[in-house]
Amino acid sequence: MADECDVLIIGAGPAGLMLGCWLARTGTKTRIIDRRATKITRGHADGVQCRTIEIFQSFGIADRIEKEGNELAVPTSRIPDTEPNTSRFRHRVLNQGRIEDFLIDCMKTGGLTVERSVSPLSMEHSDSPTETHPVIVKVQHLIPATDETVDVSSGLYRSNILSDEEFNRSTAKSGKIETIKAKYVVGCDGARSWTRNQLGFSLEGDSANIYWGVMDARPITDLPDVRVKVVLHSANSGSLLIVPRERNLVRFYIQMGTILPGEKLDPSAQSPEKIIESARKILTPYTLECPEVEWWSVYEIGQRICKDVSFKNRVFLAGDAFHTHSPKGGQGMNFSMSDSYNLGWKLAACAKGLASPSILNTYGGERVEVARELIEFDHKVSRLFSGKPAITAESEGVSMAEFQALWVRMGKWTSGTAVVYNSSLLIADSTAAKTELAKNIIIGSHFESHMVLCYADAHAVQLADKLVADGRWRLIVFAGDLGNQNQLQRFNDLCSELKNAPKSPIRKYTAPDADLNSFIEVLTLTSSPRNGLSYSAFPELARPFVGKFRYPTYDQVFSDEVSYLDGGGKAYTGYGVDPDGPGCAVLVRPDQHIADVRGFEDCVEKLGQFFDGFMIQK
């Protein structure tokens, strides 16, 4: 008997776990398997971008990163690590194992846990039109050897310098074989993806011949600045990146040397001592001692991408399974999680029969394109990291000025806030939208945050904090000055039309017995202050009555007012909306990307057409 689930996730790294969070939160029946018996605890990726923390915030777990992660700083009067106004959060560094812990805990609150020591064996797809669960995956449960001793400080066993045979070597015994039938399968199984190989897809691109050592250690050194992020270029011994980390750890990225094309590094010849020795050469004349190395590894830089990421909209690839790159830009883990943050809510909507499977085309459309841009960026950064510094502005090599300029220009990339999706079934055509009504809102980009005042309780809140990852769309209504009777009437008319008009997506696609805010949550932001209009005077759509007892909601109406203690009052300016103007309505997807901007008059009709493009009426 085959077990049936909506989604089977293969691989429980950052991409798989982020997907698991989405699916668990939306009540989608999901299994997540991983062939390894244990999760990683040390080393691996460690940079957490602003945008990633925003995503964690949407699951209510950003505070865990903020508490444990180290904030990067750079020497005063040099380049700041996070540009002001990039995000309400700042870059942090924290080891991948902890990031995964937070996602695992988050998944658990939705009832989903990782099944470890489960390895996929085969995958088939049924073309029968009546088959609701057409992807059939056979998996083998493994019995790990219990007496195996592992050197937890070495990350070599997962490095890309290993051959496939070395990489897949295991002492686990085979256990029972199980058949899983799934509506959808997502391969989050890393650079050597089993799922990708099953589909016959391949990564394309170069594999640079520079290899790096990476090490987490507590150094003893007379280098003046070991607790700030530093890039060192030595004249003849390569480059070194120092990233101060939590618990006084320092992450070292060290250029170890070059290898000829086709040459293979000998894993058994690698050691932490060799890495420290390489670091010493670069650091000369400063001293370096590392009495304890918590984790280390050696890898080659490889920039590759897979141009296909889905098979018949039933099997998908996410994360390193479809793009790999140098860790220098701090992109790998972040970008992988962004993949599945894009995919999760779409799969949930399709698995529940709420949306047409055609929306799944947008996953590849959106993510492959940004992956390409990322690889291009990565190439540039890697070339600079590996190049020798220019002695003078005229000589060959990489000038320090060029390096610094790139770093600043790419700030949006390194913060994860550069991603803009093109128009599709899920992103309106920006040339047809009313973008002039919200001049700083970019269709396809993520919704930026500004401090606003909660109308009901006068608390200052970040507006984007209300964009909780629960699968709902948001319509952010810039209501304008409600002290103006004409504008108030226009606002009330819009709310009435959204609630009652047959063509309104809220009327059409909200389930008959469900709360008024269960499909699209309307968030109202007034430019007029709280004392101008009583909270109870707002129409029902703006503060719907919900649940068994029809309690009023208190968290959907806001004012762009200065808080006594927190500042704020700059949201209309920030979003580029005229506080005395006609207002507008901004449609935001469940993944916080902006789908459309509309005026009050064409809002209901245009949004109706938008949702009619993919929603299924019950």
Next chain:
Amino acid sequence: MADECDVLIIGAGPAGLMLGCWLARTGTKTRIIDRRATKITRGHADGVQCRTIEIFQSFGIADRIEKEGNELAVPTSRIPDTEPNTSRFRHRVLNQGRIEDFLIDCMKTGGLTVERSVSPLSMEHSDSPTETHPVIVKVQHLIPATDETVDVSSGLYRSNILSDEEFNRSTAKSGKIETIKAKYVVGCDGARSWTRNQLGFSLEGDSANIYWGVMDARPITDLPDVRVKVVLHSANSGSLLIVPRERNLVRFYIQMGTILPGEKLDPSAQSPEKIIESARKILTPYTLECPEVEWWSVYEIGQRICKDVSFKNRVFLAGDAFHTHSPKGGQGMNFSMSDSYNLGWKLAACAKGLASPSILNTYGGERVEVARELIEFDHKVSRLFSGKPAITAESEGVSMAEFQALWVRMGKWTSGTAVVYNSSLLIADSTAAKTELAKNIIIGSHFESHMVLCYADAHAVQLADKLVADGRWRLIVFAGDLGNQNQLQRFNDLCSELKNAPKSPIRKYTAPDADLNSFIEVLTLTSSPRNGLSYSAFPELARPFVGKFRYPTYDQVFSDEVSYLDGGGKAYTGYGVDPDGPGCAVLVRPDQHIADVRGFEDCVEKLGQFFDGFMIQK
């Protein structure tokens, strides 16, 4: 065979748990018992003062309150709930059960857990001078009835309107009796304290004849402001306090009526319906429906204090066991935790033989005095809450203006930041100290926080965040302008003297093999910027080498510099220290209260004398 421990805590409410945190963190052998089988989960106290959150921060758990607790706000242009610059934290409201959860988790990280269903039977004290564990307590382990059904929404079973017989009624069966020998016993067993009764001490004071209903509910009402903190005085139906809480709950405090002296309320006549009915009368003409009452209780206001809080410096009382009062000022739970925050580190030092037991006299000296001040404040507030509003400024009763003025004037009390301890063995005489060197630092008060820049990593940090509750004293050295060679020399001389002079307390009382910062941690704050002097140029005392591998510390030196992203740069001004002046050294106790202020020249000698007064040299 009797079990021996350093400290036996009787009662696992907020006072007992806070004490448990201190003792667990300092590695003091402790047991904590409670006669109840289960902890509370709903209702009870709910206000968390700024100062309490500062205390939680010292245990690293403030973020849990910040995440779950609701922040109070009041209608714009009325009185703010937290005055700006009171603290780096703000008042929060969160039910007592969660606060206790956080403390329980914190205790657990130090290996201490509550033993429930354990009731004390008898207590004796041995006068033998050779007895190291002179307090002998017999306790009975109880076997709770497992089939008992409890109405978790009613708090009446713990209310002060119950008779002792009703209060102590239990269906638990008696189990084995155990003898515990302790160096110290602390009764944190509430207003009906068994420990206090054993000592023959009693609470003194009045018991006002006004009784209140209290209720946590999600109201449906047309009252315009139910999500802001509101005090309502009706002409004839008494007063009502509305406190918006977490999860859309609202805490109602409702004046229910008056009773004659000696009269006793009938517990069986109380009900949530009666409380709602009373609230409706006060709220007229507004409507009120409460479909779900999460918790409710009824209690009388009683303002009482016990003037003795210790027996032979071996048995102590903390929290409600020695002071009870109206919950109106939000003081009860906060003040109780402050008691044991004052006591914990002193008991730890004595139990380990590091300090003379004479320091334990300061517990009563400090806490009874502030408890008296609190009761006085409480009287005033309660009178205002129970009084009718004045119709005109001339008529009798309480004027609104008087009420508001008191509320503002008492802001320091309600934030918990008003407490100043008088001079004692543990607080220097402020008239002899060099207070002119730090004009805004008040000896006996808690050390306030300002934003500073960490010298090693350029991070902005709150200086008070470095005052971790681990039992260590701190010497905060305002080093001044170290770009000035003369001042640099004076600073280096001070560090050298602190490290090497035989009379220096650091030299004298730091254990021979222990780290240089293990008894007193020196925190240096320069007025000169970070780029003026390399971190490695600081003397060893300022950045000691610690642990097995002698790693350098990076978190003891700071600069009063503006952070690129976080502001700051106002610490010298804030503390009232001249940035171009001679500097000073501020001694801060393990509980963050300021013990002394000294100039560089008399620092070592005076601090030596101070610690010689109670420290025991090994």
